[in-house]
Amino acid sequence: MGNFFGLGISLREPTSLEECDSTWNSDSETEEYVGDRASGQTTPTPERKDDTGEEETEQTDRTIEPIPKPKRSFYAAKDLFKYRHKYPKLKDMRYHNDLCNLRFYMNKIPFKPEGVYIEDILSRWKGDYEKLEQNHTYIQWLFPLREQGLNFYAKELTTLEIEEFMTTKEAVKRYLLAYKLMLDFFGIRLVDKNGNVARASNWCERFKHLNESQHNYLRITRILKSLGELGYEHFKPPLVKFLLQEALVEETIPNIKHSALEYFVYTIRARKERRRLLRFAQQHYTPAESFIWGPPKKIKTEERKVAVKPTDTPSVVLDNKVTLEEVGEHKNQIKSETRSNENRQSKSSGEGSDTSASSPELNGNKNCVDEAEITSDSECHNFKDGVGIPPPE
Incomplete structure (x- = not known):
């Protein structure tokens, strides 16, 4: 050789x-020609003509064979x-x-x-x-x-x-x-x-x-x-x-x-x-x-990039692997405990007293519920302890 x-x-x-x-x-190089596609133009297709030289306006019975590709x-x-x-x-x-x-x-x-x-x-x-x-x-x-x-x-x-x-x-x-x-x-x-x-x-x-x-x-x-x-x-x-x-x-x-x-x-x-x-x-x-x-x-590669789009509701994973579903479960748990505390306070204080307004524990839970309800997807990383998990009650 x-x-x-x-x-x-x-x-x-x-x-x-x-x-x-x-x-x-x-x-x-950055420029790419694809015919006139680079400028957004398309090459006009010549109009077919019949044997008389006039433009063919109706589909005829004759079968037109495609031009063989080189x-x-x-x-x-x-x-x-x-x-x-x-x-x-x-x-x-x-x-x-x-x-x-x-x-x-x-x-x-x-x-x-x-x-x-x-x-x-x-x-x-x-x-x-x-x-x-x-x-x-x-x-x-x-x-x-x-x-x-x-x-x-x-x-x-x-x-x-x-x-x-x-x-x-x-x-x-x-x-x-x-x-x-x-x-x-x-x-x-x-x-x-x-x-x-x-x-x-x-x-x-x-x-x-x-x-x-x-x-x-x-x-x-x-x-x-x-x-x-x-x-x-x-x-x-x-x-x-x-x-x-x-x-x-x-x-x-x-x-x-x-x-x-x-x-x-x-x-x-x-x-x-x-x-x-x-x-x-x-x-x-x-x-x-x-x-x-x-x-x-x-x-074709560019077309594939356009075709593969992210879904409307992507699966978001937090930095410490806590998902939004787990945050939602925690929020529901807080709501459930809040209702239980309200019922206990109502029974112990008698009629008409609003113990939820004077309870520091309940206020803290209530604030936690509010924060959980308004926290956006991008803010789920920013809880007080800095690791993406809501602080313990």
Whole structure:
């Protein structure tokens, strides 16, 4: 088994989708999007229309099948888990090899099997969308990874080659030009050194093509992975955010939304960035109930807290374990003894004498009854002896 980041710590192979996705494991931020629920708004449900285009006002005999809810792919989640953790089980050969990816970008060798050099691709293939679309072997050379692609002539990156590549200005310069070449193919342009992107002048035509040619989504996933390997991790969030905006808000590339959420977002290594993008997507995703990429169960937890309310008459226990029922029994005992004393005094004093008014013992009992009758639940702790039990008579 390989080690984790070279520290000698083994990373167990994930066996479930939950183990592959740690996006929400350390969500310490306070804001929570649940579609538009965060602002108290709800996403309007589009009104159904019949075949004539008019709004359907009556229930028809036709059975409308529910839209199937999308499902997460364990294969995709596991693949991106390994990528984000730098392929922990991969036995990387750090010793010097032929460095074919670096030499290709130094314009010293052509890519195989076509035999075309990087300078020819950058100068002659730009704008040739037919060639870029039909050829399927150049992409593995333009955006190398540490995993094998469909072109078996292309070699995987090694950690040594990555280090050499990132310190070679000529290779880095051509790599950025290759990135711009592919962005232009998709109808996008690079705006600045921070990786921000915008629509290119040809966006309308290219977005239409991108929406219909879904194999290009695999290319975008590869490009995002390669950016992270060669020092441009910060380029990934702006591109993914742009694609989500176009797919979910502008609806210019609606077919890309599932790949963007299932693959593109999860190429980003920073959990905070993934959460930010997923919250944005959830805010605009329709139908809202089909959004399956988180936040996971936070809202349900809040609902459970609201549902479990204390009863109207809770069982109150005093500090010394004396319950209100026992206090009530003591009060009844005092009343009973008071009545007995009144009867005895009446018999001994004869007619009409009010002995209860002159009896200190009875007055003390009477006061105790009054106090017991007016004592609230919160005051049951505060009897004279300080332990929560009424003083003895």
